Amino acid sequence: MALPFSSPSTLRTVCSTKPTPPSSLLSIRDACCRISNGAKAGLVSINVRSWKSSGNYVAVQVGVRSITSNVSSVEQLRGMRRATLRCATIEEIEAQKSKVEKDVKDRMQKAIESLLSNFNSIRTGRANPSMLDRIEVEYYGTPVSLKSIAQISTPDSNSFLVQPYDKSSLKLIEKAIVSSDVGLSPNNDGEVIRMSLPQLTSDRRKELSKVVAKQAEEGKVALRNIRRDGLKAYEKLEKEKKLSEDNVKDFSSDLQKVTDEYMKKVESLCKQKEKELLTV
Numbered sequence: 001m002a003l004p005f006s007s008p009s010t011l012r013t014v015c016s017t018k019p020t021p022p023s024s025l026l027s028i029r030d031a032c033c034r035i036s037n038g039a040k041a042g043l044v045s046i047n048v049r050s051w052k053s054s055g056n057y058v059a060v061q062v063g064v065r066s067i068t069s070n071v072s073s074v075e076q077l078r079g080m081r082r083a084t085l086r087c088a089t090i091e092e093i094e095a096q097k098s099k100v101e102k103d104v105k106d107r108m109q110k111a112i113e114s115l116l117s118n119f120n121s122i123r124t125g126r127a128n129p130s131m132l133d134r135i136e137v138e139y140y141g142t143p144v145s146l147k148s149i150a151q152i153s154t155p156d157s158n159s160f161l162v163q164p165y166d167k168s169s170l171k172l173i174e175k176a177i178v179s180s181d182v183g184l185s186p187n188n189d190g191e192v193i194r195m196s197l198p199q200l201t202s203d204r205r206k207e208l209s210k211v212v213a214k215q216a217e218e219g220k221v222a223l224r225n226i227r228r229d230g231l232k233a234y235e236k237l238e239k240e241k242k243l244s245e246d247n248v249k250d251f252s253s254d255l256q257k258v259t260d261e262y263m264k265k266v267e268s269l270c271k272q273k274e275k276e277l278l279t280v
Contacts, residue, residue, distance in 0.1 A: 092242075093242075093243065093247055096237055096242055096243055097247075097251050097254075100230055100233045100234060100237075100251070100255075101230070101251075101254070101255070101258065103230070103233075104226055104227065104229075104230040104255065104258060105258060107226045107229075108223055108226050108258070108259070108262045109262075111219060111222040111223055111226065111262075112219070112262060112265055112266070112269075114219075114222075115215060115216070115218075115219040115266060115269060116269060117130075117133060117134075118134075118215050119212065119215065119269060119270075119273045120133065121133050121134045121182075122208055122211060122212060122273065122277070126157045126158075126197075127154040127156070127157055127158055127159060127160055127197045128154065129147070129152040129153065129154060129160070131182060132146055132147065132152055132160070132162075132177075132182065133145065133146075133147060134180070135176050135177060135180045135182065136176060137149060137169065137172050137173050137176040138172060138175075138176070139169055139172060146162070146173060146176065146177075149164060149165055149166065149169055149173070150162050150163060150164040150165060150169075150173060151163045151164075151165070157197075158196060158197045159194065159195065159196050159197060160184070160193075160194070160195040160197070161192055161193075161194055162177075162186075162192060162193040162194075162195070163191075163192045163193075164192075164193075167190075167191070170188055170190070170193065171188070173186075173193060174186045174188045174193060177193070177195070183198075184196075184197070200277075205277050205278055208277050209274050209277050209278065212270060212273045212274055212277065213270065213274075216266055216267070216269070216270035219266045220263060220266055223259055223262050223263060223266070224259070226259075227255055227256070227258075227259045230255050231252055231255065234247075234248045234251050234252060234255075235248065
């Protein structure tokens with residue numbers, strides 16, 4: 001007789017190195033089984049008295065407590081005392097964990113890269129082409145990034161040189177720079193656009209530091225949301241009987257450690273950017 005194992009977490013308790021043997025080691029409620037002649041016996045409630053394992057199967061000695069059936073040979077089922085439970089292997093459990101954890105780490109790494117891109121777009125004391133990364137130009141009715149339609153260079157530490165691949169886009173680029181929040185005044189000579197980086201005032205540096213702190217907090221919120229999605233994925237696997245309750249608790253703890261690791265990366269990037277801003 002084969003019974004579906006409806007409570008994987010309970011089996012882990014059975015496998016404890018220091019169990020306190022109760023009269024009934026494991027209870028399986030509402031299991032559906034068949035008797036030897038193939039007739040469906042309906043719902044049964046079983047107590048496990050003893051067990052032994054082989055591979056990812058557990059053979060148990062059981063006692064049938066109650067039966068809901070319309071078959072005539074109920075007594076035949078009552079006399080049955082052996083069952084086999086199919087349990088997930090360690091490899092299967094680890095595979096489920098690895099899949100969720102990999103997705104979480106990939107998404108968290110992308111969140112870190114996005115935060116770094118935002119930090120790079122905030123101007124400090126020196127000209128950096130990445131400061132113009134967030135500028136979009138309405139090119140032939142489609143918004144495109146400035147760096148995709150022009151070559152951006154820094155002739156010196158205080159100036160930018162924007163050379164479009166298509167000279168007809170010069171005015172569009174100029175308009176996009178003016179309407180952006182980079183705080184630069186473009187000089188269009190008909191061939192290229194030149195811009196000088198004005199010196200940052202102390203007040204402006206403090207304002208930008210607040211922007212950095214806000215973006216860092218948004219990055220942390222993104223990481224927490226990704227962790228939440230990971231927890232939901234584990235809970236879904238538990239409902240599908242692919243993970244036990246104890247598995248979910250252990251993996252959730254590991255997921256928190258991963259989150260803490262990426263939180264530290266956010267804090268490190270934030271401190272580094274604030275240092276750049278406040279260094280005159």
